[in-house]
Amino acid sequence: MKIRMKQYNDVTILFAAGTLDALTAPALTKAFEEQIAAGHARLVADLKKVDYTSSAGVRVLIRALQASRRHGGDLRLSAVQPHVNTVLELTGVTTILKIYPNVVAATASYFN
């Protein structure tokens, strides 16, 4: 899994790419943890290039959501691909966080 980051004002955008499974999930976990530890709790995870997730990815997102909100921020997702969305729907994640069609909309949501 490749992760690239970009800062927009006080929002940190994580661009993830690849497959999210038990092997690759720790890298995304680490990225989220480092951002929150640095005081960056307003997060966007752009999943446009994530073609697959297992429950390992769901666990990463739930934990990052919880940590970001407990630090006064949030985790919002953008451009979730169909199979990833299926997993997020089945596991109830779509009911506890916001998903946007693209990274611009997700980032802008923090300033609306």
Added chain:
Amino acid sequence: MTTIDNQLQLTRAARLESLTDIHAFMGRASRQANLSGEVAFALRLSVDEICTNIMTHGYNGKEPGWIQIIFQWNAQQVQVVIRDNGHSFAFHKTAQPQLHDSWDKRRVGGLGIFLVKKMMDEIAYHSDPLTGNSVTMTKWLNSS
């Protein structure tokens, strides 16, 4: 499965590093079986979840062993058998995840087996001290 028209197999070490090969194998097998994207995804996810479970818990306290994946199909169904020689697992007694809890109360256990049960039409688990463990998952092609 009454008649098997085709079969492919893969055996790998029961380590997370084997997931890359397992994903590739499932892609090749699904293409060879000419499966729809939805069926291929359901099988890939289910195999991933079972294998990850074995890799993470199946060999606790033991030297990691092997996982064998047998992918077989005919015109009506695809069946994947996953075998290992690790600890047995109470497959049908896994905790049901609480999917409607609020975000601050959500726990992350039990999601893997839950997804397998959602994705597959039939699941059978068998454990034998001599021959090891096997999970047999069936996806009916006509119902997808």
